[in-house]
Amino acid sequence: MDKLPQIISDYINVSNNYDTQGYLATFSDDAIIKEDSLGKILVGKKEIQHYFETYFINYQTQTEVIEYKVSQNTTNMKVLFTGNFPGEEINGLFKFTLTPSGFIASLKADLE
Numbered sequence: 546m547d548k549l550p551q552i553i554s555d556y557i558n559v560s561n562n563y564d565t566q567g568y569l570a571t572f573s574d575d576a577i578i579k580e581d582s583l584g585k586i587l588v589g590k591k592e593i594q595h596y597f598e599t600y601f602i603n604y605q606t607q608t609e610v611i612e613y614k615v616s617q618n619t620t621n622m623k624v625l626f627t628g629n630f631p632g633e634e635i636n637g638l639f640k641f642t643l644t645p646s647g648f649i650a651s652l653k654a655d656l657e
């Protein structure tokens with residue numbers, strides 16, 4: 546299995562530590578999150594920050610990597626979310642696309 550890109554490891558770590566500035570630092574300045582489970586597309590760091598604070602910090606969400614596949618600048622990942630939300634755990638799917646300089650350009654997120 547290919548090694549997980551460092552920026553994605555950083556994303557998981559800062560997310561689980563509720564580090565807002567660290568979380569935002571993993572994204573490119575013009576990054577987008579396509580959040581299928583919410584039916585939303587979040588553009589830019591202000592919207593991404595609101596998403597992180599609402600769905601990760603407020604719900605005390607922890608993300609555990611179950612499996613992933615790296616292919617060039619794209620990483621597909623299955624994760625387990627646990628936290629203070631209905632059901633308290635659910636599987637999620639991430640598709641990260643990285644910029645040539647190694648930041649997250651886009652993140653497609655959904656629930657399984």
